[in-house]
Amino acid sequence: DAGVTQSPTHLIKTRGQQVTLRCSPKSGHDTVSWYQQALGQGPQFIFQYYEEEERQRGNFPDRFSGHQFPNYSSELNVNALLLGDSALYLCASSSLLAIFLAASGDTQYFGPGTRLTVL
Amino acid sequence: DAKTTQPTSMDCAEGRAANLPCNHSTISGNEYVYWYRQIHSQGPQYIIHGLKNNETNEMASLIITEDRKSSTLILPHATLRDTAVYYCIAQTGANNLFFGTGTRLTVIP
Numbered sequence: 483d484a485g486v487t488q489s490p491t492h493l494i495k496t497r498g499q500q501v502t503l504r505c506s507p508k509s510g511h512d513t514v515s516w517y518q519q520a521l522g523q524g525p526q527f528i529f530q531y532y533e534e535e536e537r538q539r540g541n542f543p544d545r546f547s548g549h550q551f552p553n554y555s556s557e558l559n560v561n562a563l564l565l566g567d568s569a570l571y572l573c574a575s576s577s578l579l580a581i582f583l584a585a586s587g588d589t590q591y592f593g594p595g596t597r598l599t600v601l
Numbered sequence: 602d603a604k605t606t607q608p609t610s611m612d613c614a615e616g617r618a619a620n621l622p623c624n625h626s627t628i629s630g631n632e633y634v635y636w637y638r639q640i641h642s643q644g645p646q647y648i649i650h651g652l653k654n655n656e657t658n659e660m661a662s663l664i665i666t667e668d669r670k671s672s673t674l675i676l677p678h679a680t681l682r683d684t685a686v687y688y689c690i691a692q693t694g695a696n697n698l699f700f701g702t703g704t705r706l707t708v709i710p
Contacts, residue, residue, distance in 0.1 A: 486644070515697060515698075517698075517700075523702070524688060524700030524701055524702055524703060525645065525698070525700045526700070527697030527698065527699070530697060538697055540697060570642065572644050572645070574644075574645075574698075589635075589647055589650065590647070590698060591647060592637075592644035592645045592646070592647075593644050594643060594644050595642075595643070595644050597642075
């Protein structure tokens with residue numbers, strides 16, 4: 483059973499460019515969340531997708547957008563890249579249906595991340 | 602989501618139990634305590650979570666005080682591969698996870 487996968491592993495872009503990161507959730511999961519982790523900091527929540535819609539959003543500008551596909555995979559898009567967007571971008575998946583049925587709390591499983599460097 | 606407080610860093614001798622404390626004095630009744638760890642430059646790894654009762658799995662044990670204001674993660678026999686940053690999170694779940702700065706655990710040979 484494959485866990486959460488992300489692509490690419492590393493990416494180098496220049497300021498002003500746009501980038502798309504991809505995530506495939508763990509088998510059986512229907513919800514995908516994206517996090518940004520700057521060097522030396524804990525991960526910061528960007529947004530969460532469920533049923534192809536943005537369900538929650540953290541304190542990130544509109545330059546950060548996402549999409550979820552019918553197969554539950556997801557993309558994170560960042561426009562007009564800034565130097566400060568350099569970070570490890572993490573995808574996490576979970577099952578909202580399982581949460582509602584079991585009422586046992588959410589468990590999010592993380593992928594290995596995509597390291598984005600903006601020059 | 603309740604704020605959690607953890608020590609910045611801890612050391613533990615290899616083979617000994619590692620006890621990582623976490624304070625969450627403002628936790629509400631429907632908030633779970635989650636523990637994740639992150640080994641350098643990898644994605645966070647889920648360890649364990651609980652609501653009221655103590656929990657144990659193949660990785661660790663979670664001890665939650667009766668008033669739920671604090672908890673301890675126990676790694677029974679720490680190995681060098683347990684060196685990581687450990688995050689304690691208190692929230693209702695099915696929401697975004699709020700990571701603080703965590704505890705940097707160093708297992709010493």
